[in-house]
Amino acid sequence: MAEAGPGAGPAEEGLGGAAPSEEALAVIGATVPTGFEATAAAEVQEKLGSASRVSKDRGKIYFSVPARCLPQVHRLRSVDNLFVVVQEFRDYHFKEAKEEALKDLEDLVKKLPWTDPLKVWELNNSLKKKKTKRKKHNQQSSASKEKVKDDGEEEGTDQKDASEQEDCAQATEPAGDQGPEETGGAESQNGDDDNEQSEAKDEPCGVSGGETKAGDGKEGEGDAKVLKFRVTCNRAGDKHSFTSNEAARDFGGAVQEHFQWKADMTNFDVEVLLNIHNNEVVVGIALTEESLHRRNITHFGPTTLRSTLAYGMLRLCDPQPTDIIVDPMCGTGAIPIEGAMEWPSCYHIAGDNNPQAVKRAANNICSLLKKNENKESSTSLGIPLDIIQWDICNLPLRTGSVDVIVTDMPFGKRIGSKKKNWDLYPACLMEMGRICTPGTGRAALLTQDKKCFAKALSRMGHIWRKNQTVWVNVGGLHAAVYLLKRTWERVEEKRSFW
Template identity: 35%
Template sequence: MSEEFKCDLERLFDISTNDSDLLTVQTTVDTGFEWQAVDECKEKISPHLRVVKDRGKIFFNVNSKDFSKVRKLRSVDNIYVVASIQYLTYNTENADTNLTLFKESVKTCSQLKKCLNAWKEITRFPGKLYPTLEDYQNVVEIYKAKKEQNKNDDKVPGSKKRGCDPKLGEENDVLSFRVSCERTGTHNFESSQVACAVGGQMQDLYHWIVDLTSYQLEVLYKITHGQVIMGLRVTPESLHRRNIKYFGPTTLRATIAYNLLSLADPKPGDIIVDPMCGGGSIPIEGALELRHSFIIGGDNHEKAVARSRLNFEALEGSFKSDLIRWDVMQLPFKNSYVDAFVTDMPFGKRMGSMFDNRVLYKKYLLELARTVRVQHGRLVLLTYDRRSMVGALQVAKNLLKVKKMLGVSMGGLNAAVYLLKRTKLTYEQFQLSANNVTKSS
């Protein structure tokens, strides 16, 4: 954590602390796409928005009345209201002393009630945020019995969703919560110990029900060396889970799909194509967000196209889009026709092989270069197989130029995003030049 980031974040939080209408918001984003999230925030919230960027997250202040704009962001995964930012000095000999520090940090958090009230309004939680001890005692046993009875019904095969939507609660509900702790750095205490200490202190103060699985409020305690950030999560589940109902082996997260599309700098009237669409994440995100563009998705696998159709049919409304089964090495477009290609390339881990990619990537890139608009066309390509991409770019270097390359981390895997721009050279000229080289050799 740089000193510059530390100072900027402190100043940002101080501003919201001194204004009852301002909230400091933290959003998480896949590492490498932070600038796309910053740009979207300035576009959809305010062009003058002050944003503090960190690895995998961004922070900014927003008026509580404008929080609906934050919930419309499509580049971010999770949204938190920041209740405190503190810097603690730990006892290297005694872990219990440090756990006491965390308990005290809850007691001394002057912004916690303000943020809790904002959380209740944002999530539309209808229940009791500040129950009495009697309220708690009246419902806790009933809550536990009901949870035990319904525990098997809550389990959905393949679902990773935790918690429940606060707005689905009832007026007489006592808030259920959990504390999660994430740590960076070396400490003499465990994350579970911090979560237990902070959670116990909150329960003593507010008489909430502890529930580690079906909670309505998740309190995130993020420890980065000596910095401690307490955030209240306002998204019941990660925003990347939207749109897709039918998943395939390599289904792309919706938030990543949005960020890839934004890198393509789409313009009204553009024809945007995902030539290897899989389950349709990119075409669906494009159809929902880019209403003034025409979106086409295609794949050579019949099951992939069928899955994409099912996902489109599960959405409400009509869209300027189409799905086609094709061979990506023989696309049904004339030369210099498509404005932008945006796709998740086969990467040889869960689909395809690295050996095949060395040959296929070259053919893919040449076909995309043929059909994308000369001089103005853009390609945004996501891949884990950088070696094959480097070889393909060498073959197509006269047709495509690298404008930007982002290193991104998704689910623990390191990938790369290439933004390519089409050169002025026509495909016919490229072929003629290639033939002349072949003859001379």
């Protein structure tokens, strides 16, 4: 038999029973942009006061927080998907025969401690329901409000949010070595060829079962309801005798038999995650319906950067109050928008040579402003961000006037070409060096054309010094974020219009 691991106990039949204690610790798993695990862990430590453990498999971290801190967890800006861990197995022994290995996975369902994770999932659903109701109420009441709250009330709201975050940090204990080793959300973050992901769509195991009370009350308050579920399997490794689809199918069948839930691959209430990485197994329950990286973008372009990756690049530069932060090739504006939301005490300038890109970025900014107007805690109607159409090689900015430069450079795939990059990259680095403050300026530049960038950087070594390289996966492409520090070398002004 496969080892169930320490701590495995009998599962409960439903979601009934007392609500989870707000002080009870939940082990949360999060998928993050590959390469930015340490950055995400630093954000969790800063905002939640919880020590994170980085998974052996890239793109995942784990941390423990009180159940009442779930709203703060959802506001983390470096995470893509969130899930609560049911149980992890660091050294799960798979049988060589396919039938025996799959039978062990089926038997595992009855041994897992489902009760507390399901209560955390139920609490998470109730929080999402309250948020939706509050959003609708704000939209209805905003039209009737003649004036916003006075400064005193706004300050009280900010103090309340700060005190909640402080309480969360004080009550949190480090995850230590008790968290899982491997998991994945609905989106796989690494590009390994032997990775598989399945949602058991080909062979659903759905039959009507008994009634289980749900916490979200979608079909009427107080009415019993049969929960709908699906199992998503993420598998990495070449020593397994089964596929991810087979594992999801058989594990899902056992989940259905155990809880009497109904299988539904699209309109599901519960998403059970089965993550297998070599001999490590993690079972979890998803807390996010879609990736959090879509939070600020409504108008997408051909190469829209993920908001979570944009946040990681900005955080690498350690923005300070009053810093001038520029994205000279902003595209749809993911980087400056993320920066303006997280670092409002800095001033953000964005630009692009493509008028369509500037239009998309402006639309995204307008959508964000409209969204902020519906928030009761909003203290202003604007954000510290301007956008302009310009030429990257001839920026209308004073020499040495910029503190931080963060941008996504053309890869030469969907935008631009590798041939043009050989001329563009050196010119970009020269112009960025001109506007950046000597000695203290820094830049975080993302590119997949590493050979061209390395050559350009060697030519501009008197202006830029490489401090760090973060290897990342961008849409299946092996890319890099280069953290550069501006030298004290001065670049002469080549323009006369200033």
